[in-house]
Amino acid sequence: MHLNPIQIGEYIQAGRKELGMTQAELGERLNVSAQSVSNWERGETLPDIAILPDLAIILHCSVDAILLAGGGSGGFRRHVMVSQVQEVLNSLDRMGELLGRDHFVYQCILDALNKRMNTTIEAAFSDPHIFDVFTVEFLLTCVQNGDYVDPRDVQAHLPPSKARDYLLQTIKDQGIR
Numbered sequence: 001m002h003l004n005p006i007q008i009g010e011y012i013q014a015g016r017k018e019l020g021m022t023q024a025e026l027g028e029r030l031n032v033s034a035q036s037v038s039n040w041e042r043g044e045t046l047p048d049i050a051i052l053p054d055l056a057i058i059l060h061c062s063v064d065a066i067l068l069a070g071g072g073s074g075g076f077r078r079h080v081m082v083s084q085v086q087e088v089l090n091s092l093d094r095m096g097e098l099l100g101r102d103h104f105v106y107q108c109i110l111d112a113l114n115k116r117m118n119t120t121i122e123a124a125f126s127d128p129h130i131f132d133v134f135t136v137e138f139l140l141t142c143v144q145n146g147d148y149v150d151p152r153d154v155q156a157h158l159p160p161s162k163a164r165d166y167l168l169q170t171i172k173d174q175g176i177r
Contacts, residue, residue, distance in 0.1 A: 006043035007069035013041040014152065015059035015177075030054055061177040070150055080142045080149050082157040085135050093125040129161075136163040143170055151176065 016026050016037075023041070024034040030051050039045040047055055052063045059066070092109065099106050101122075113121045117137065124134040135158065143149050151171045158164045 003046065003067060004043075004069060005046055008046060008066060009041040009043040011066060011069040012037075012047075012055070012059070015061065016041075019059070026058065029058055059177070065177070070152075077146045078148070080139065080147045082135060082139065082153050085138045085142075086131075086157075088138070089124060089131060089134060092121070096122075096125075132158055132161065133163050136161075136167045139167055140170060143167075143174055143176070148176060 016023070022034070023037040027034045027037045030037075030047075032051065036045070036047075040047055047066075052066060056063045056066055061070075095109070096103075096106050101107075110121060113119075121134060124131040139149050139154070149167075149171055151168050154164060154168055154171070158167075
């Protein structure tokens, strides 16, 4: 495993800020100086291994999440990002363009998705709101199947909506930070 001190520092800083804590407050809870926290967040040093479990508890995440800067699986099947799901939906639309919307393979994929999801997925190809709802639906399925979906990625890449709020609540209920 390759550790990236800059990314780890950014992850610690984002978690600290999400909790509304100052560097001094985090340092106090860990019995280290604010300067130590500052050094971590700038990627100049890493937290001592003995501090990591307490830091993980404070930041509501795992030690793996800290060391992998939120990018690792941390016991999950895989890390799925909003952009990946959107790419899948765009690729499906592109397949219809390339093969033709009446092509057997394209129709089989659509029929399976429409049946499984009780919907018409092609509506997502022309309506940005429906596209976002399908993105959320795909991400919900990923979370339910044991995949890691970072709530910060969801907040950064999906516009506010009831569907997004439901996804974020589901992520939180699964204990994902």
